[in-house]
Amino acid sequence: MDISTTPLRYELLAEVGEGSYGKVYKAREVGEKHRLLAVKKFNIRGDASETGIPVFMIREVALLRKMKYFNHPNIVQLLDASAVSVGRSLDLTLVLEYIDxxxxxxxxxxxxxxxxxxxxxxxxxxxxxxxxxxxxxxxxxxxxxxxxxxxxxxxxxxxxxxxxxxxxxxxxxxxxxxxxxxxxxxxxxxxxxxxxxxxxxxxxxxxxxxxxxxxxxxxxxxxxxxxxxxxxxxxxxxxxxxxxxxxxxxxxxxxxxxxxxxxxxxxxxxxxxxxxxxxxxxxxxxxxxxxx
Missing domain, CATH: 1.10.510.10 (Transferase(Phosphotransferase) domain 1)
Known part of the structure; x- marks a missing residue:
């Protein structure tokens, strides 16, 4: 599910928000740029192979991917997205540009x-x-x-x-x-x-x-x-x-x-x-x- 050629590498700096399905972190990109990032981590509990990714998460990723290529200055930009199986659960991660x-x-x-x-x-x-x-x-x-x-x-x-x-x-x-x-x-x-x-x-x-x-x-x-x-x-x-x-x-x-x-x-x-x-x-x- 990665949307970039090479998945972004980053280090988490601090938790800045929490919702029903996961947490949002402030992070810093590892490498030459060292830019700040916003990382949204969703944990989908239960058997992901049976329940699948919740519809609202799929919509958010799909819409952000669609809008990414326009790079509109007034729409937050999705930089990377990945889904990883962890046992019977699924971790979905969105990496977005960081705004203060x-x-x-x-x-x-x-x-x-x-x-x-x-x-x-x-x-x-x-x-x-x-x-x-x-x-x-x-x-x-x-x-x-x-x-x-x-x-x-x-x-x-x-x-x-x-x-x-x-x-x-x-x-x-x-x-x-x-x-x-x-x-x-x-x-x-x-x-x-x-x-x-x-x-x-x-x-x-x-x-x-x-x-x-x-x-x-x-x-x-x-x-x-x-x-x-x-x-x-x-x-x-x-x-x-x-x-x-x-x-x-x-x-x-x-x-x-x-x-x-x-x-x-x-x-x-x-x-x-x-x-x-x-x-x-x-x-x-x-x-x-x-x-x-």
């Missing part, structure tokens, strides 16, 4: 005065360029959030973590439980049809977070998340409600109070851009579901 921190860590260090508008523009421009590249190649990321966006000490922004990503084709059966709750688009919350607009919604939430220094919509259930969204964008009409959603339209969805002034420090241009990014999802699925 994710956007969540970056924002946690921002002073209370906030980011400059020039900095916000630069981050968003790079994020949207990466997203445009993915969507042009029919790739839905489906889990855009600050933890999956890397930003270097030099201000380079790269989209990472493609475990939930899919190649989009027409009439594909898409999983409803995608995207971390706070960045999840209304059509996903309503278990309706969706496509690349779900990534645009997430990007809009991240855009707002760059100003607020906190997530725009913070809830702990899907119902609460919808209510918080409707407080900002208003309750759509019954005619605009997606016809294929198992969640029924009801007047009690109407928010008791409006929170449309969550971003009072935004100028008219920034507010217009935010409004476009958060409405594009709703506009898309209304076009599919509305009779008028």
């Amino acid at each position: 921190q994710d956007l969540s860590t970056y924002l946690s260090k921002v002073p209370a005065s906030g980011l400059s508008q020039d900095c916000i523009k630069d981050v968003m421009l790079q994020l949207l360029r990466g997203l445009d590249f993915l969507h042009t190649n029919m790739v839905l990321h489906r889990d855009l959030k600050p933890e999956n966006i890397l930003i270097s000490s030099h201000g380079e922004v790269k989209i990472a973590d493609f475990g939930l990503s899919r190649i989009y084709t027409y009439n594909i059966a898409l999983t409803p439980g995608v995207v971390t709750l706070w960045y999840r688009a209304p059509e996903v919350l309503l278990n309706s049809v969706y496509m690349s607009s779900v990534d645009m919604w997430s990007a809009g939430c991240i855009f707002a977070e760059l100003f607020l220094l906190r997530p725009l919509f913070q809830a702990y259930t899907e119902v609460q998340q919808l209510q918080k969204i409707f407080e900002v964008i208003g309750l759509p009409s019954e005619e605009d409600w997606p016809k294929d959603s198992p969640v029924s339209y009801a007047v009690n969805w109407e928010p008791k109070a409006s929170s449309t002034k969550l971003l009072p420090n935004l100028g008219p241009d920034e507010n217009d851009l935010l409004a476009v990014s958060r409405s594009v999802s709703w506009t898309y699925y209304c076009s599919l579901n509305c009779t008028g």
Whole structure:
């Protein structure tokens, strides 16, 4: 499964993250370059010959390999991948370019005065360029959030973590439980049809977070998340409600109070851009579901 002519040799320096399936390490390449690397090690327990590699891991490797040859500056680059049998288990290792921190860590260090508008523009421009590249190649990321966006000490922004990503084709059966709750688009919350607009919604939430220094919509259930969204964008009409959603339209969805002034420090241009990014999802699925 190696993707390079000669597998990369490296030494692990420190563990920097841990998930359900494995760990992420900071490493250094052995040889002339001595460049820093990010190494993701997945351990697939049980009889790998029977269970195989989990689908989300195969997708991540396949998509990263596909995008590697384009070498887009705003997509994290896969440098090597290998799978090795260890007894009845299977160790899958991905070696990626190393970036200092994710956007969540970056924002946690921002002073209370906030980011400059020039900095916000630069981050968003790079994020949207990466997203445009993915969507042009029919790739839905489906889990855009600050933890999956890397930003270097030099201000380079790269989209990472493609475990939930899919190649989009027409009439594909898409999983409803995608995207971390706070960045999840209304059509996903309503278990309706969706496509690349779900990534645009997430990007809009991240855009707002760059100003607020906190997530725009913070809830702990899907119902609460919808209510918080409707407080900002208003309750759509019954005619605009997606016809294929198992969640029924009801007047009690109407928010008791409006929170449309969550971003009072935004100028008219920034507010217009935010409004476009958060409405594009709703506009898309209304076009599919509305009779008028």
